[in-house]
Amino acid sequence: MAKSKFEYVRLFESDDRCLSNTWIVVRIDGKGFHRFSTEHGYEKPNDVRALSLMTKAATSVMEEFKDICLAYGQSDEYSFVFRKETQAYSRRSAKLSTNVCSLFTSSFVYYWNEYFPTSRPLYPPVFDGRTVLYPSNQNIRDYLSWRQADCHINNLYNTTFWALILKGGLTPSEAEQKLKGTLSGDKNEILFSQFAINYNNEPAMLRKGTVLVRRRVPVAIPDGGTREKSQIVQEYSDIIGDEFWNENNHLLTLS
Ligand code: GTP
Ligand code: MG
Numbered sequence: 698m699a700k701s702k703f704e705y706v707r708l709f710e711s712d713d714r715c716l717s718n719t720w721i722v723v724r725i726d727g728k729g730f731h732r733f734s735t736e737h738g739y740e741k742p743n744d745v746r747a748l749s750l751m752t753k754a755a756t757s758v759m760e761e762f763k764d765i766c767l768a769y770g771q772s773d774e775y776s777f778v779f780r781k782e783t784q785a786y787s788r789r790s791a792k793l794s795t796n797v798c799s800l801f802t803s804s805f806v807y808y809w810n811e812y813f814p815t816s817r818p819l820y821p822p823v824f825d826g827r828t829v830l831y832p833s834n835q836n837i838r839d840y841l842s843w844r845q846a847d848c849h850i851n852n853l854y855n856t857t858f859w860a861l862i863l864k865g866g867l868t869p870s871e872a873e874q875k876l877k878g879t880l881s882g883d884k885n886e887i888l889f890s891q892f893a894i895n896y897n898n899e900p901a902m903l904r905k906g907t908v909l910v911r912r913r914v915p916v917a918i919p920d921g922g923t924r925e926k927s928q929i930v931q932e933y934s935d936i937i938g939d940e941f942w943n944e945n946n947h948l949l950t951l952s
Contacts, residue, residue: 713789713791714787714788714789715788715789715790715793715828715830716830716832718781718782719830719831719832720778720779720781720830720831720832720837721781721783721788721793721828721829721830722778722779722828722829722830722831722837723776723777723779723797723798723826723827723828724774724775724826724827724829725774725775725777725798725801725802725824725825725826726773726774726824726825727773727774727822727823727824728822728823728824729823730772730822733822734747734773736819737813737816737818737819738816741859741863742852742855742856742858742859743852743855743903745902746812746813747812748770748902748903748907750805750808750809750811750812750813751773751775751805751907752770752907752909752931753804753808754775754801754802754804754808755770755775755777755801755907755909756909756929756931757800757801757804758777758800758804759777759909759911759929760929761800762777762779762785762796762797764779764780764783764784764785765777765778765779765780766778766779766780766910766948767841767910767948768908768909769841769844769845769906769908769909770906770907770909771844771845771847771848771851771852771907772848772851773824774844775801776841776844777797778841779793790828791828793828794826794827794828795826797826798824798825801824801826802822802823802824805822805824806818806821806822834949837949838936841936841937842936842937844906845905845936845937846937848904848905848906849905852899852903852904853881853884853885853896854876854884856884856888856894856896856899856903857876857887857888858872858876859872860887860888860891860892860894861875861876861887861891864891864892865892875887884896900933902933904933905933905935905936906933907931907932908931908932908933908934908936908941909929909931909932910929910932910945911928911929911930912927912928912930913925913926913928914926914927914928914930916928
């Protein structure tokens with residue numbers, strides 16, 4: 698077929714294919730969710746409905762993109778890890794990040810009502826998305842450890858901050874002042890001595906964030922009995938230590 702004289706503009710597009718044999722992570726993050734969470738009445742410090750909606754949207758993404766072997770989410774963010782050898786969209790960076798981000802965002806709105814049955818989003822939520830490459834298994838583990846450590850630091854701070862306000866009667870600026878310069882042991886101590894809260898007994902989903910992986914699980918078949926089926930399951934595991942990776946060795950080895 699004859700090409701138009703305009704065809705040459707295609708050459709202005711850059712090739713953004715990700716390097717072969719590297720882990721591809723797409724991370725999405727809510728834009729201005731400090732405001733979005735306030736305006737939509739999210740519970741403080743954690744809103745289980747909102748976190749569950751994030752996980753529902755992330756599950757939709759994993760159902761669509763079979764080459765995502767693990768996803769990790771906390772607060773207003775989710776990271777999607779593609780198999781090292783994935784050929785999805787010929788490994789084109791923008792194709793991967795925009796498709797993941799778009800499906801995540803539309804799913805977040807699509808399923809909103811299942812988690813917030815009495816309200817509608819007051820304005821369209823926005824998520825940004827980026828693609829980052831990690832060459833070694835140690836790098837990808839360190840990346841996930843970084844996100845889970847971030848979850849721990851923020852959640853311990855927020856749990857203590859809101860206990861001081863909601864149960865201790867402090868103003869936000871008094872609570873901020875009290876927590877200035879404190880270490881994690883100090884925050885654990887405040888929670889325990891002032892509010893009888895043992896931080897380690899807080900729900901694992903809030904302390905650790907959510908890990909999505911595919912597992913073979915038994916499902917019932919019509920004539921009785923069960924058969925195994927691959928399903929996306931949510932877990933709240935520690936992904937910083939070795940145990941999770943020893944038990945899930947298959948995630949880091951080429952298939
Ligand atoms: P940008 O990402 O830079 O656009 O800013 P942001 O306002 O989204 O902040 P950031 O991504 O750093 O942090 C997420 C923010 O979302 C937190 O600071 C909280 O204000 C809010 N948030 C996330 N999850 C919850 C929740 O379960 N409950 C409440 N109350 N707020 C939450
Ligand atoms: Mg954000």
